[in-house]
Amino acid sequence: MGLFSKDIKTMDDLFVHQLKDIYYAEKRILSALEEMIAKATTAELRQSLEAHRIETRAHVERVEQVFRMHGVEADTVKCPAIDGIIDEAEEIGSEVEDKTVLDAALIGAAQAVEHYEIARYGTLVAWANTLGRSDCASVLQQTLDEEKATDAKLTALAESFINATAR
Ligand SMILES: [Fe+2]
Numbered sequence: 185m186g187l188f189s190k191d192i193k194t195m196d197d198l199f200v201h202q203l204k205d206i207y208y209a210e211k212r213i214l215s216a217l218e219e220m221i222a223k224a225t226t227a228e229l230r231q232s233l234e235a236h237r238i239e240t241r242a243h244v245e246r247v248e249q250v251f252r253m254h255g256v257e258a259d260t261v262k263c264p265a266i267d268g269i270i271d272e273a274e275e276i277g278s279e280v281e282d283k284t285v286l287d288a289a290l291i292g293a294a295q296a297v298e299h300y301e302i303a304r305y306g307t308l309v310a311w312a313n314t315l316g317r318s319d320c321a322s323v324l325q326q327t328l329d330e331e332k333a334t335d336a337k338l339t340a341l342a343e344s345f346i347n348a349t350a351r
């Protein structure tokens with residue numbers, strides 16, 4: 185989460201700040217996924233990441249939708265947490281030579297991104313409900329469900345790779 189300023193006084197300010205944080209994160213994730221797709225060595229992983237890249241475009245649009253519903257202008261706030269996770273993901277490839285190991289590393293990095301998003305959207309849904317904005321909560325919940333489904337898909341993929349390697 186970006187650095188908190190003294191401008192955050194109410195739950196509403198906090199909610200908007202977190203929206204700006206996830207807006208920044210989703211935009212960074214969109215370009216990070218492109219790089220990860222380029223590095224993936226198996227069709228299965230490429231397809232999974234590509235499917236989630238398309239979903240991520242919708243995530244960006246849903247955050248914009250929630251900004252509109254909430255009556256605030258869409259804006260980003262720098263998020264050092266996702267920057268760190270993505271910087272680490274971008275280093276993968278330079279250090280890994282074996283293709284199966286490379287894909288396993290990419291899945292691990294992608295899951296770190298998903299877990300970050302799951303944490304943030306879980307909080308956003310809870311805060312939206314606290315603020316009496318179940319309409320915003322249900323939009324954010326749709327994205328949360330897709331992040332969780334992606335995480336589960338990546339776990340299944342990781343397990344199939346491990347099984348294939350063990351055989
Ligand atoms: Fe997302």
Ligand SMILES: [Fe+2]
Nearest residue numbers: 298301331334
């Ligand atoms: Fe995601």
